[in-house]
Amino acid sequence: MRSFGEALKKARTARRVTLRVLGEHVGKSVGYLSDIENSRKRPPTLDIVEKIEEYLGINDNLLVTLASNMRKKVPKEWTDRIMMTPKLSEALLRADEDLNDDEFDELMEYFREIKNRREG
Numbered sequence: 388m389r390s391f392g393e394a395l396k397k398a399r400t401a402r403r404v405t406l407r408v409l410g411e412h413v414g415k416s417v418g419y420l421s422d423i424e425n426s427r428k429r430p431p432t433l434d435i436v437e438k439i440e441e442y443l444g445i446n447d448n449l450l451v452t453l454a455s456n457m458r459k460k461v462p463k464e465w466t467d468r469i470m471m472t473p474k475l476s477e478a479l480l481r482a483d484e485d486l487n488d489d490e491f492d493e494l495m496e497y498f499r500e501i502k503n504r505r506e507g
Contacts, residue, residue: 391453396424398443398450413438428496430454432488 389397399409406417406424413435422428430436436454439445469476482494 389453390426391430391450391457392424392426394449394453395420395439398445399424402443404443409439409442412442429492430457433458 399406406420409415410417410420413431415431415435419428419431423430430450430453431439433451433454436450440448440450469479482491486494
């Protein structure tokens with residue numbers, strides 16, 4: 388199965404829609420959409436994916452299905468760490484209750500950046 392980003396790029400380019408035009412329609416930046424297409428970021432929230440499908444005329448829910456599947460996946464190293472760190476588990480549960488999907492994704496990206504700095 389191909390990735391969400393690959394499927395998005397294929398659908399967008401097949402309809403000759405630029406990242407800028409798509410971004411204006413769904414309220415996301417060119418950089419953000421480019422990162423998604425190149426698998427540097429996870430798929431956007433499902434409401435945004437639905438807007439993308441509608442704009443691109445996708446009727447088979449392929450992007451929603453791929454996005455749903457990818458958003459459910461959590462790297463094993465994260466699940467292991469969460470299980471071993473009660474404070475982290477508690478903080479993530481609170482964040483899950485208090486943050487919308489975009490804010491939660493930003494938090495996860497922040498965690499990745501911290502990890503990359505430490506490893507870099």
